[in-house]
Amino acid sequence: MTIREMQRVLNAQFLYGEELADLDVQFVFSADMMSDVLAYGSKCSVLITGLCNPQVVRTAEMLDIVCIIFVRGKMPDENMLALARSKSIAVLATEHYMFTSCGILYENGLRGGA
Amino acid sequence: MSEQLTFTYTIDGNDFTRAGEASSSVKNKLKMLGVGSDAIRKVAIAMYEGEINMVIHADGGVITVSVSDNDITMVLADKGPGIPDISKAMQEGYSTAREEVRSLGFGAGMGLPNMKRFTDEMHIDTELGKGTTITMKVHL
Numbered sequence: 710m711t712i713r714e715m716q717r718v719l720n721a722q723f724l725y726g727e728e729l730a731d732l733d734v735q736f737v738f739s740a741d742m743m744s745d746v747l748a749y750g751s752k753c754s755v756l757i758t759g760l761c762n763p764q765v766v767r768t769a770e771m772l773d774i775v776c777i778i779f780v781r782g783k784m785p786d787e788n789m790l791a792l793a794r795s796k797s798i799a800v801l802a803t804e805h806y807m808f809t810s811c812g813i814l815y816e817n818g819l820r821g822g823a
Numbered sequence: 824m825s826e827q828l829t830f831t832y833t834i835d836g837n838d839f840t841r842a843g844e845a846s847s848s849v850k851n852k853l854k855m856l857g858v859g860s861d862a863i864r865k866v867a868i869a870m871y872e873g874e875i876n877m878v879i880h881a882d883g884g885v886i887t888v889s890v891s892d893n894d895i896t897m898v899l900a901d902k903g904p905g906i907p908d909i910s911k912a913m914q915e916g917y918s919t920a921r922e923e924v925r926s927l928g929f930g931a932g933m934g935l936p937n938m939k940r941f942t943d944e945m946h947i948d949t950e951l952g953k954g955t956t957i958t959m960k961v962h963l
Contacts, residue, residue, distance in 0.1 A: 741928060742928055742929075742931045742933075743928035743929055744872070744928070744929055744930075744931045744932075744933035744934060744937060745931060745933060747868050747871070747872060747933070747937050748933050748936070748937050748940065751864060751868065760927075760928045762840070762927055762928065763840045763843075764839070764840075764842065764843065764875070764927060764928055764929070765928065767842070767843035767846075767847065767871065768843075768871070768928075770843075770847060770850070770867075771843075771846060771847075771850065771864070771867040771868050771871045772864065772867075772868070773860070773864065788840075
């Protein structure tokens with residue numbers, strides 16, 4: 710599934726990274742605790758989270774994650790988006806809750822890393 | 824690469840938003856040196872957890888990263904409060920972090936276990952009231 714397809718099925722806003730929209734992704738990790746993302750998400754290329762601070766982008770960077778999806782209507786600020794831009798990490802935002810977002814992506818063929 | 828390369832970073836203990844900049848810089852440097860992506864990811868995760876720990880618990884510190892033909896060595900030295908019980912601190916889920924730290928996505932008691940999980944060697948040298956030095960190696 711591409712980032713653009715994820716955006717469509719989640720009815721999400723593209724906050725950064727339209728040029729990355731055709732990247733193909735397979736594995737997704739979802740958590741609000743960044744330590745859990747670091748511990749268990751290292752095989753994933755998409756991060757779904759409701760946490761909204763610069764360390765989310767840093768965590769994604771360390772794991773070579775290509776797309777962050779903010780759920781529950783969380784909106785990253787300009788500093789976070791600038792950081793994501795500098796690391797070429799696409800950023801989406803959806804109003805869906807985390808469970809619903811994960812369910813929609815799972816239904817569309819994406820899987821967890823383990 | 825025949826000689827050892829060393830990078831040193833001073834970590835600001837007062838600015839959580841900047842935590843991770845040193846790890847990010849090391850990640851980029853290792854990429855430019857042509858280090859394999861698996862090793863880079865291990866170093867990045869372990870160092871980032873260590874960097875966050877320094878900001879959360881120790882008011883900053885100094886990180887030295889050395890790259891040789893055989894391994895990457897990270898030495899994280901702080902003058903913080905020290906770790907009273909290392910075996911407890913190594914248990915997943917055990918945390919002494921403040922609630923505000925948890926609200927930032929850390930302090931779940933995964934920092935030290937993650938550092939061990941993603942490195943090939945880890946040694947903790949700590950003294951209460953004096954500080955902690957953690958040495959980690961990732962083999963190449």
